[in-house]
Amino acid sequence: MARLTAVYHVQSEPNTIEARAKAIAVEQSVEMPIEAITDASVLTDIVGQVETIDALGPTLFEVRIGLAMATTGLEAGQLFNMLFGNISLQDDVTLVDIILPDQALAAFGGPSVGIAGLRRMAGAEGRAMTCAALKPQGLPASGLATIAERLTLGGIDFIKDDHGLADQSYSRYADRVGAVAAAVRRAGAATGHKTRYLPSLSGTLDAVREQIRLGRSEGIDTFLASPLILGLPTFHAVVRENPGVAFFAHPTLTGLLRILPPVFYGRLFRLLGADAVIFPNYGGRFGYSQQTCRDLAGAARAAWGGLAPSLPVPAGGMTLERVPEILDFYGPDTLLLIGGALLTAGDKLTETSERFSRMVADASSPNSR
Amino acid sequence: MARLTAVYHVQSEPNTIEARAKAIAVEQSVEMPIEAITDASVLTDIVGQVETIDALGPTLFEVRIGLAMATTGLEAGQLFNMLFGNISLQDDVTLVDIILPDQALAAFGGPSVGIAGLRRMAGAEGRAMTCAALKPQGLPASGLATIAERLTLGGIDFIKDDHGLADQSYSRYADRVGAVAAAVRRAGAATGHKTRYLPSLSGTLDAVREQIRLGRSEGIDTFLASPLILGLPTFHAVVRENPGVAFFAHPTLTGLLRILPPVFYGRLFRLLGADAVIFPNYGGRFGYSQQTCRDLAGAARAAWGGLAPSLPVPAGGMTLERVPEILDFYGPDTLLLIGGALLTAGDKLTETSERFSRMVADASSPNSR
Numbered sequence: 001m002a003r004l005t006a007v008y009h010v011q012s013e014p015n016t017i018e019a020r021a022k023a024i025a026v027e028q029s030v031e032m033p034i035e036a037i038t039d040a041s042v043l044t045d046i047v048g049q050v051e052t053i054d055a056l057g058p059t060l061f062e063v064r065i066g067l068a069m070a071t072t073g074l075e076a077g078q079l080f081n082m083l084f085g086n087i088s089l090q091d092d093v094t095l096v097d098i099i100l101p102d103q104a105l106a107a108f109g110g111p112s113v114g115i116a117g118l119r120r121m122a123g124a125e126g127r128a129m130t131c132a133a134l135k136p137q138g139l140p141a142s143g144l145a146t147i148a149e150r151l152t153l154g155g156i157d158f159i160k161d162d163h164g165l166a167d168q169s170y171s172r173y174a175d176r177v178g179a180v181a182a183a184v185r186r187a188g189a190a191t192g193h194k195t196r197y198l199p200s201l202s203g204t205l206d207a208v209r210e211q212i213r214l215g216r217s218e219g220i221d222t223f224l225a226s227p228l229i230l231g232l233p234t235f236h237a238v239v240r241e242n243p244g245v246a247f248f249a250h251p252t253l254t255g256l257l258r259i260l261p262p263v264f265y266g267r268l269f270r271l272l273g274a275d276a277v278i279f280p281n282y283g284g285r286f287g288y289s290q291q292t293c294r295d296l297a298g299a300a301r302a303a304w305g306g307l308a309p310s311l312p313v314p315a316g317g318m319t320l321e322r323v324p325e326i327l328d329f330y331g332p333d334t335l336l337l338i339g340g341a342l343l344t345a346g347d348k349l350t351e352t353s354e355r356f357s358r359m360v361a362d363a364s365s366p367n368s369r
Numbered sequence: 370m371a372r373l374t375a376v377y378h379v380q381s382e383p384n385t386i387e388a389r390a391k392a393i394a395v396e397q398s399v400e401m402p403i404e405a406i407t408d409a410s411v412l413t414d415i416v417g418q419v420e421t422i423d424a425l426g427p428t429l430f431e432v433r434i435g436l437a438m439a440t441t442g443l444e445a446g447q448l449f450n451m452l453f454g455n456i457s458l459q460d461d462v463t464l465v466d467i468i469l470p471d472q473a474l475a476a477f478g479g480p481s482v483g484i485a486g487l488r489r490m491a492g493a494e495g496r497a498m499t500c501a502a503l504k505p506q507g508l509p510a511s512g513l514a515t516i517a518e519r520l521t522l523g524g525i526d527f528i529k530d531d532h533g534l535a536d537q538s539y540s541r542y543a544d545r546v547g548a549v550a551a552a553v554r555r556a557g558a559a560t561g562h563k564t565r566y567l568p569s570l571s572g573t574l575d576a577v578r579e580q581i582r583l584g585r586s587e588g589i590d591t592f593l594a595s596p597l598i599l600g601l602p603t604f605h606a607v608v609r610e611n612p613g614v615a616f617f618a619h620p621t622l623t624g625l626l627r628i629l630p631p632v633f634y635g636r637l638f639r640l641l642g643a644d645a646v647i648f649p650n651y652g653g654r655f656g657y658s659q660q661t662c663r664d665l666a667g668a669a670r671a672a673w674g675g676l677a678p679s680l681p682v683p684a685g686g687m688t689l690e691r692v693p694e695i696l697d698f699y700g701p702d703t704l705l706l707i708g709g710a711l712l713t714a715g716d717k718l719t720e721t722s723e724r725f726s727r728m729v730a731d732a733s734s735p736n737s738r
Contacts, residue, residue: 135399138399233571
């Protein structure tokens with residue numbers, strides 16, 4: 001029976017690591033004393049197996065645990081449960097990677113649009129792409145539409161809702177999506193550039209389906225989703241129900257300290273179908289290091305079975321001044337997201353957006369490199 | 370406009386805490402530079418407000434941030450997003466409490482069955498109650514039904530699925546719920562005690578609704594749910610759709626290190642409707658201290674607006690020998706869950722369950738105290 005491998009870093013004394021590794025394998029599979037299991041097939045096929053233990057330091061070990069794919073039921077929530085459910089409560093363990101058999105990759109499916117599809121949507125071959133955010137929450141739909149219009153006139157590729165925009169009394173989703181989509185269409189017709197608007201999805205599966213239906217009726221084929229807020233089963237379901245529609249994954253709530261960022265963005269979110277993964281860039285308001293960002297972007301783009309790559313979207317306290325440096329760091333398969341800093345331009349938002357668009361195009365077009 | 374108060378512990382030097390508190394208030398509300406906001410009502414009604422800053426130590430502060438209730442849209446996922454979304458990525462901040470206006474408590478609703486309702490279900494006035502778990506995953510439905518029958522004959526009040534039991538090929542939910550419910554009914558008729566079976570819910574809202582429908586058709590009115598696996602919106606929706614049905618919340622994946630356990634169990638899960646909250650007991654396989662467990666059980670039961678209390682369910686590596694000590698610690702408003710250790714009894718499972726039931730009844734009945 002096929003197994004996935006969960007790779008953990010475990011803090012332990014050398015003389016107890018073998019017992020600790022076995023305990024993790026049991027915790028994340030049958031969760032009961034092995035000696036009380038009488039069914040032979042459970043012992044051979046279901047109980048987690050310690051595959052390898054490698055010392056990384058005096059009291060730090062890499063432990064690989066083989067978990068039966070059958071225990072995941074090929075369902076997103078249960079996969080997460082098997083990988084890190086109970087073990088999240090034991091703070092000597094960090095999840096550092098997930099290795100899945102190719103048939104499991106195919107079953108979960110990954111991104112349906114991916115980097116190549118997002119490039120086609122933006123008409124942006126070979127260069128990095130740009131993203132801005134509609135804020136602040138509290139503005140009525142008309143105020144957000146005005147901002148979106150200016151960003152579109154500035155040639156931004158993707159305009160996403162702030163992830164705090166849900167379905168609030170001061171800006172109902174239905175009002176917002178209609179007003180913003182119309183503004184983006186109008187301004188896009190003027191520029192000739194097909195700027196995409198990404199409404200933020202929230203609530204139950206029922207609510208999200210209705211939000212997607214409303215968006216699609218406005219010609220929208222790109223959405224923002226927060227997998228850990230919606231729940232992984234809901235995120236995965238809407239991705240699978242909407243092939244050809246692009247979903248950007250937002251990092252909110254991923255600050256589970258003991259799952260390494262590349263696992264969230266490059267593995268879990270990508271596996272479930274995130275076409276683009278937004279993450280906190282180094283040097284901004286959040287604590288990711290350059291190495292973490294490099295690993296994360298690498299994991300999002302790397303070959304992984306037959307899955308399409310996810311587009312890395314560094315964000316979080318970014319500024320125009322940093323564009324050349326960031327593009328140099330990530331290369332052209334990147335979507336640059338400047339949120340609040342762009343909006344400080346106020347009445348000059350169109351011009352500032354134009355400058356952002358031009359900087360990204362100039363710095364990352366194939367000829368400039 | 371009504372505000373909720375998010376209470377954080379923040380690590381900071383004294384000379385920067387004021388600026389840091391303001392930054393958190395902005396991060397968790399409008400998430401953009403304040404100076405770029407021109408709308409007066411956004412500034413007064415939507416931007417987070419620092420209510421108080423109190424020193425807890427040389428570099429540790431309690432910071433209370435007032436967030437507009439309107440930003441939550443009274444939706445479970447968005448509430449979580451506002452409380453700890455982006456801030457989860459900044460590791461100097463821990464969420465330690467949530468204070469909600471009474472109208473918000475009423476809108477979210479809390480437990481519909483609660484401690485009093487669970488006592489009525491179990492016919493257990495004044496005493497602590499017992500819970501056991503069906504394991505290991507990998508057994509066919511018939512094997513799980515045999516275990517359930519023995520546990521029921523032993524007089525256990527609640528028998529829950531292992532949280533790893535989902536809808537796997539070796540034990541389809543539909544097969545399991547039918548077989549186990551029948552076994553529990555049969556054995557319950559013999560004992561005269563109405564033992565409850567709690568099937569574990571998994572997957573999308575569609576899947577969970579169908580699982581509840583199947584369970585209800587077997588006479589089941591108690592279910593196990595993992596809020597962070599299902600997603601908070603799904604958990605909240607099924608609670609609200611099924612008044613009078615009891616939902617036990619499982620702690621899997623709650624090991625977000627910087628949300629204190631009493632917040633998860635006593636606040637968030639209870640607010641969304643968990644009638645009982647399962648948590649890792651002190652002295653078991655997990656790292657909760659006695660103080661954490663005391664605070665958690667206290668928060669689950671304490672008066673909170675008009676919300677029903679949630680029943681604390683200490684679990685995780687518990688044994689029969691510890692029953693008197695645990696009951697002495699938690700008192701009678703407690704549901705004792707012994708999972709794997711009970712199952713080591715094998716063929717003596719009925720007798721061991723009887724002993725467990727008797728120990729709990731004897732130790733916690735009003736006369737013995």
